[in-house]
Amino acid sequence: MTPRHLLGATLIMLAVLVPPAVAEGQGRGRGGPPPGSEPRLSPRQIAPADLTGYWVSVVTEEWRYRMLTPAKGDYQGLQLSAEARKIADSWDPAADEAAGHQCKSYGAPAIMRLPGRIHIVWQDDTTLRLVADAGTQTRLFRFGLPQPAGPRTWQGASAAQWETLGGGRGAAPSPAPGASLRVVTLNMRGGYLRKNGVPYSEDAVLTEYFTVAPLPSNGQALIVTTVLQDPRFFPQPYVVSSVFKKQPDASGWDPTPCSTTW
Amino acid sequence: MRSDARNGVLAAVALCLAVYVYSGGNPLQGVMAQTRLQGDDAAAAGDLDVIQLRPNVYMIAGAGGNIAVQTGQDGAVVVDSGSAAMGDLVASTIRRLSEQPIRYVINTSAEPDHVGGNVAVSKAGQTLFTLTGAGAAGSAAGLDGLTNGGAAAIVAAEGVIARMSAPTGRVAAFPTSAWPTESFSHARHTMFLNGEGIEILHQPAAHSDGDSIVFFRRSDVIVAGDILNTTTLPMIDVEKGGSIQGELDALNRLIDMAIPSIPIVSRDAGTYVIPGHGRVFDHFDLVDYRDMVTIIRDRIRDLADAGMTLEQIQASSPARGYMRQYGATSGSWTTDMFVEAVYKTLPRETSQ
Amino acid sequence: MERSARLRSGLLVLWVFLVGSLASAQVDLSGSWVPRDSRTGNNLNAVDYTGIPINDEARIRALSYAPAQISMLERQCQGWPPYYLAIGPFGIKIWPEMEMVRGATISWTIGAWEDRLPTQIWMDGRPHPSRNAPHERGGFTTGRWEGNTLVAYTTHMKAGALRRNGTPSSDEATMITRFIRNGDRLTVFAVVEDPIYLTEPWMLTKNFQLDASPLSPVGPPCTPAFEGAAGAGRVPHFLPEKNPFVGELTEWFGVPREAVLGGSETLYPEYRKKLKDQYVRPEKCLHDCGGPAR
Numbered sequence: 001m002t003p004r005h006l007l008g009a010t011l012i013m014l015a016v017l018v019p020p021a022v023a024e025g026q027g028r029g030r031g032g033p034p035p036g037s038e039p040r041l042s043p044r045q046i047a048p049a050d051l052t053g054y055w056v057s058v059v060t061e062e063w064r065y066r067m068l069t070p071a072k073g074d075y076q077g078l079q080l081s082a083e084a085r086k087i088a089d090s091w092d093p094a095a096d097e098a099a100g101h102q103c104k105s106y107g108a109p110a111i112m113r114l115p116g117r118i119h120i121v122w123q124d125d126t127t128l129r130l131v132a133d134a135g136t137q138t139r140l141f142r143f144g145l146p147q148p149a150g151p152r153t154w155q156g157a158s159a160a161q162w163e164t165l166g167g168g169r170g171a172a173p174s175p176a177p178g179a180s181l182r183v184v185t186l187n188m189r190g191g192y193l194r195k196n197g198v199p200y201s202e203d204a205v206l207t208e209y210f211t212v213a214p215l216p217s218n219g220q221a222l223i224v225t226t227v228l229q230d231p232r233f234f235p236q237p238y239v240v241s242s243v244f245k246k247q248p249d250a251s252g253w254d255p256t257p258c259s260t261t262w
Numbered sequence: 263m264r265s266d267a268r269n270g271v272l273a274a275v276a277l278c279l280a281v282y283v284y285s286g287g288n289p290l291q292g293v294m295a296q297t298r299l300q301g302d303d304a305a306a307a308g309d310l311d312v313i314q315l316r317p318n319v320y321m322i323a324g325a326g327g328n329i330a331v332q333t334g335q336d337g338a339v340v341v342d343s344g345s346a347a348m349g350d351l352v353a354s355t356i357r358r359l360s361e362q363p364i365r366y367v368i369n370t371s372a373e374p375d376h377v378g379g380n381v382a383v384s385k386a387g388q389t390l391f392t393l394t395g396a397g398a399a400g401s402a403a404g405l406d407g408l409t410n411g412g413a414a415a416i417v418a419a420e421g422v423i424a425r426m427s428a429p430t431g432r433v434a435a436f437p438t439s440a441w442p443t444e445s446f447s448h449a450r451h452t453m454f455l456n457g458e459g460i461e462i463l464h465q466p467a468a469h470s471d472g473d474s475i476v477f478f479r480r481s482d483v484i485v486a487g488d489i490l491n492t493t494t495l496p497m498i499d500v501e502k503g504g505s506i507q508g509e510l511d512a513l514n515r516l517i518d519m520a521i522p523s524i525p526i527v528s529r530d531a532g533t534y535v536i537p538g539h540g541r542v543f544d545h546f547d548l549v550d551y552r553d554m555v556t557i558i559r560d561r562i563r564d565l566a567d568a569g570m571t572l573e574q575i576q577a578s579s580p581a582r583g584y585m586r587q588y589g590a591t592s593g594s595w596t597t598d599m600f601v602e603a604v605y606k607t608l609p610r611e612t613s614q
Numbered sequence: 615m616e617r618s619a620r621l622r623s624g625l626l627v628l629w630v631f632l633v634g635s636l637a638s639a640q641v642d643l644s645g646s647w648v649p650r651d652s653r654t655g656n657n658l659n660a661v662d663y664t665g666i667p668i669n670d671e672a673r674i675r676a677l678s679y680a681p682a683q684i685s686m687l688e689r690q691c692q693g694w695p696p697y698y699l700a701i702g703p704f705g706i707k708i709w710p711e712m713e714m715v716r717g718a719t720i721s722w723t724i725g726a727w728e729d730r731l732p733t734q735i736w737m738d739g740r741p742h743p744s745r746n747a748p749h750e751r752g753g754f755t756t757g758r759w760e761g762n763t764l765v766a767y768t769t770h771m772k773a774g775a776l777r778r779n780g781t782p783s784s785d786e787a788t789m790i791t792r793f794i795r796n797g798d799r800l801t802v803f804a805v806v807e808d809p810i811y812l813t814e815p816w817m818l819t820k821n822f823q824l825d826a827s828p829l830s831p832v833g834p835p836c837t838p839a840f841e842g843a844a845g846a847g848r849v850p851h852f853l854p855e856k857n858p859f860v861g862e863l864t865e866w867f868g869v870p871r872e873a874v875l876g877g878s879e880t881l882y883p884e885y886r887k888k889l890k891d892q893y894v895r896p897e898k899c900l901h902d903c904g905g906p907a908r
Binding site: 048056057058059060061062063064065067068069070071072073074075076077078079080085115116117134163176177178179180182209211213215216221223225227236237238239240241242243252254261262 | 650651652653654664665666667760761762763790792794796799801803805807815816817818819820821863867868869873880881882883884885886889890893895896897898899900902903904905
Binding site for chain 3: 311313315321323328510514517522524525526527528529530534540541542543544545546547549550552553556557560561564582583584585586587
């Protein structure tokens with residue numbers, strides 16, 4: 001084989017295998033292209049997984065805490081501070097209703113745990129929009145932009161990035177196929193982690209990992225791992241994973257208003 | 263030059279494919295699609311499923327009833343021989359496992375799918391009996407008769423030869439060359455071959471009146487015959503002396519004989535139990551199976567004690583919870599047949 | 615060096631570099647992973663099949679289960695099937711077995727607990743055993759990488775219980791487990807299928823965090839001892855319609871009886887419409903409330 005043919009074979013291999021890695025490097029701003037050269041790839045373009053579509057929650061764990069509103073004072077299994085327990089023990093849904101706080105248990109740390117459907121779309125190349133039919137809540141996951149200042153909301157402000165972990169020998173880290181979406185949410189109003197008044201504070205930091213996984217019989221699952229750091233109410237971070245199954249369409253989509261009791 | 267260019271392209275394509283597969287992108291759909299079971303390939307090729315349980319003990323499945331083979335310098339000891347149609351294949355399979363000839367075929371019962379291969383398997387073997395010295399020639403004819411023409415011996419409890427043969431004037435169920443050449447009527451028959459003791463334990467009134475359990479002591483493998491069928495509810499042949507209490511006694515005996523891996527529970531070890539049909543069991547599997555039979559028996563007894571008829575009991579589905587895995591509504595052994603066998607052979611005392 | 619020879623050498627180095635960098639989309643799972651999961655309760659009630667897609671057969675078997683069974687001498691050391699990894703309360707130690715010529719990983723091992731055997735995930739492409747082979751307590755597991763996720767497929771499990779209240783699993787159950795690492799957090803996502811007792815796959819999750827303190831790879835020894843359970847030949851169980859605990863979850867927490875008995879329908883949001891008419895929220899918590907004694 002002549003060097004010319006060896007070179008040709010090498011170029012074939014490079015053309016097939018390398019573009020995703022190079023594109024990721026550009027998309028992450030690594031060593032950015034010189035002015036006037038090819039544009040950087042967007043988070044949407046380099047997405048290692050497809051989170052878009054309709055997803056339905058599958059409640060196989062903590063069933064009676066999620067499908068029902070538990071009794072006041074029922075926070076079995078949760079490590080709460082004394083202040084948090086006091087708040088939970090004095091939960092008053094009627095007072096919440098009167099104060100216009102019907103959506104207090106539909107905030108970002110809790111919404112993924114409520115039974116319902118979610119619809120995820122790309123609002124633009126750098127923003128994923130998640131709409132939940134439970135409480136008709138909307139969350140925006142923004143890639144790479146500074147978080148807008150403003151009043152605290154139930155859903156807060158979310159910054160997203162594709163997870164990277166390690167890389168090959170000498171290669172820069174890049175999202176591997178199937179990598180998770182990491183979302184960090186701040187600027188939230190204090191709300192309820194559970195519908196029966198178990199609280200989280202406005203100082204909470206919410207980190208979530210959204211991972212898509214195939215299921216048997218050609219299905220897909222979305223696993224949302226929630227890590228809530230709130231030292232004021234939780235001595236240890238609150239960590240759970242919630243599972244959704246992909247649907248082919250919007251069947252069962254059922255927008256329902258927030259409720260303080262159900 | 264053209265050939266070099268083609269080779270370069272082929273090399274690049276091959277390397278791309280290798281990198282793709284190695285890095286986890288697999289052309290097949292998912293982990294499960296890649297998974298194949300050993301034995302599937304054998305079955306597809308028309309071979310029997312051979313499972314090695316110990317360095318010198320194997321189970322052969324797919325020839326009717328399960329077959330056990332112990333190998334060694336003394337020759338192979340075979341427990342059951344499968345069906346008649348599979349006899350030659352069984353014999354050739356055993357020849358691949360054992361350098362030495364088959365010396366013994368032990369039958370656990372007289373069921374056709376356990377003794378049907380006796381002729382082929384024993385004839386493929388060689389008796390331990392030989393004749394030397396003066397008078398050898400004159401005794402050859404007698405020895406032939408004793409050893410079925412120099413074939414491997416066939417050993418079974420007396421009930422087996424009674425079932426396989428027939429009273430004078432009737433047609434025997436099996437040819438004489440398939441009958442046991444050594445039968446016993448005592449409770450425990452023993453041998454020592456290939457470095458270990460072998461117990462043949464008569465188990466009365468379980469599946470039938472002629473069942474035996476074979477225990478390879480050093481290998482720690484028990485062959486249970488049709489006392490244990492891991493794919494159905496127990497087959498209790500009432501006409502041949504089987505009973506529910508006998509079956510439970512047999513299962514409890516197997517549980518007492520089998521030892522699990524305790525106290526070190528972080529490793530898989532312990533006694534293996536080869537059933538008459540289905541997969542290999544161990545102590546814990548036996549307990550699950552015995553408990554199932556006990557629970558169904560208790561339900562039937564409770565209903566019988568309440569005065570329900572057999573038909574009413576069958577209609578109430580006392581085997582609910584186990585039907586999907588072990589029940590059957592058609593075939594040679596149905597759930598209703600099992601319920602009837604239990605009903606007919608239940609001891610009628612009311613306490614457990 | 616001649617120019618063409620230099621070019622050949624350089625291209626060869628490039629090939630080796632590219633293969634090395636592109637073919638290693640995997641993560642290191644080794645270490646001691648402590649449980650960091652805030653899920654509640656592990657469903658401690660004797661009759662509680664909520665959230666499990668069981669069929670009628672499973673329900674009937676579960677209702678016949680008496681908790682005293684675990685005290686039977688023969689069952690005390692039985693342990694749980696491999697899916698207990700995603701149910702039980704303990705941390706896990708994970709380590710690779712590697713061959714020392716090319717450094718390939720032959721298997722990943724997840725260490726044992728006192729009541730769960732090690733899970734060895736074979737990465738070398740070996741086939742699963744025959745259908746007629748023994749089912750070991752640790753099952754048989756093979757694995758492969760999908761990007762940075764280790765995907766493991768387990769067969770040959772023993773029959774067991776999906777919950778300690780006797781909700782059954784059969785020895786025909788299989789499981790796919792995904793080990794998803796994000797930073798120093800590990801999410802285990804397990805999907806259990808059982809053609810005998812489940813109407814659809816049952817999905818479980820559990821979260822861990824990497825810790826410097828080493829966990830033991832083995833559990834303590836187990837020695838059976840008489841605990842007062844029924845004697846030889848007796849199996850503790852409830853006859854049909856005779857389980858005394860059926861109403862407990864309803865009485866304590868107001869959960870409607872139909873929901874207590876589980877099933878696929880109860881897993882999805884639509885089921886809340888049915889529940890709304892049946893559920894009366896207790897005035898306050900009286901059982902298993904959590905927190906200090908009140």
